[in-house]
Amino acid sequence: MKHLSKRFGAAQILQDISFDVADGEFCILLGPSGCGKSTVLRLIAGLEQPSGGEIAIDAERVDTLAPRERDIAFVFQNYALYPHMTVFDNLAFSLRLRGMSTNDIGSKVKEAARLLEIEELLQRRPQALSGGQRQRVALGRAIVRQPKIFLFDEPLSNLDATLRASMRVELARLHRRLRATIVYVTHDQAEALTLGEKIIVLHQGTIQQTGAASEIYHKPANTMVARFVGTPQMNCFKGKLDDNGALLHCNSLRLDLTGLLQTALARLAGRSLTLGVRPEDFHVADPGQGWISGIVDLVEDLGSDRFLHVKCDGIDVVARTGRERRIRPEDRIDLHVATEQVHFFLDDKRIEP
């Protein structure tokens, strides 16, 4: 896919999108709603026509072909099963259209049904299925075709939380088993990070970053990616470096960078800088020993660990901590962070100090 763009009337939905998906790769398009990720998928499927650029599958240009000539399968967010057909007929539909023999269809459908554990549902209609079962049927409809590419458009977003988690695991297993090439759209970072071999973060119609899950998480290319990936969000301190680069003025908060990276930042003295710290990289320090301190505003207890919402001179900071210390609202605490855990962004772009 090269320099793809899409306009609807005056609205530029996608701008210069280029990426490759290797054979057998699980590629995720991640982004907030309205970023254009579904449009990318629909362009690959041929449900929309690009305004510019080209799309190729196996080095063959497909952007002028009809959807049925592209050999792709699409799993829709709302499943889009054929309600007037049984599950068996839903799965067999595409095979029948290709004129496959009844015997072959039967065995292919059974094989897919066994893989997805929906064998006992084959004679039912979509109406009589639960959300999770419908989702499996939608998957089955894609699998029986053995297409070159699977396209998934937020396939799990209509399921409840537990089902979503188990389907996520199952999808990963399925991918390993079928070695299928997958392009998967989601706004859910947990899905993206656990499933994706390659993640493409989209925002406002442009690619923000492409990389493996750990790269996206640990080396976000800009503040948008940094804030979008990770829960709770990365803490961002936006401010101005003072003359020698030792202090970051962030509203009324003074962040001392001497301990962190003073020498390297001296060249940026006087510039605006954003400093990012992931909540889990903060540690509660002994009084007076921390990098910043503040008053605890709220403690969210998640059982395994806790999120501390701390007010530091008017700036809200979130820290994720273990359960070792007793911490209550209104307590004054000190937080520490290791040098290598701090992210720096100049003009919203990542810099390595």
Place this chain on the structure above:
Amino acid sequence: MKRSVALLFYSIGIALYCLVPFLWFVLTSLKSSAELTAIPPELIPSFHWGFYQSALQNYGLLHYVANSAIVAAATALITVAIGSLAAYAIARFQLTWTNFYLLLLLVVSMFPQIAIAGPIWTILDRLQWLNTYQGLVAAYIALSLPLAIWILATFFREVPREIEEAALIDGCSRLQALYKVVLPLAAPGILTAGLLVFIHAWNEFFFALIIMTDPTVQTLPVGIALFPGEYTMPWGEIAAASTIATLPLVVLTLIFQRGIVRGLSAGAVKG
């Protein structure tokens, strides 16, 4: 409680108001000749079947029923077939002119029949289609298409787009997606449109009267209207024939009512 009782009486009142003419001729058809002319009139008939026998035997009623059935069925089938294609285009391709086109259809369907009777008669005359089934059917199709397209477009719009897109990806052409997926899902709409067109064609009088002058091809309404002879006014036979003309519509509506109401699309998408 009070409200529901009031509502019940209200409903019964309206139903009676609508049904009185119908009940009147049904009762009339079941009277004997003596009861028919009795003064004061009898309300309850003696369930005498003589008028039915007479309508069937002396007035060739079945012949008219057959003509009506042929014309109405052909009109309904062809109108729905053509209307589906038009409605599908309107529902799926949001082109700038679709709303204007729908408006135009509405305007066309408002033309008074008398205004277009002359041109239609002339056209059919040139085609030598006067007194033929295809002549009357052609005129009826033109008259019913706007209504059918309006109804069908509404139903097609309710078929989720993704289901059709799934069909396109699964290997359907546009036309295949239409008749394998969209049409079955819009079945209630097709039934509704077909039934309304059928009823209209079955009841239509004016065009049937001017196009079909030959008794062998005349439809029921015209046939019944021509029952009165030079010196006779066969009220009983007319009432019997009218009852028979009404029955198929009542039966059809009752049969298809379930199909029309049933939401076939349920279960397609999350819901």
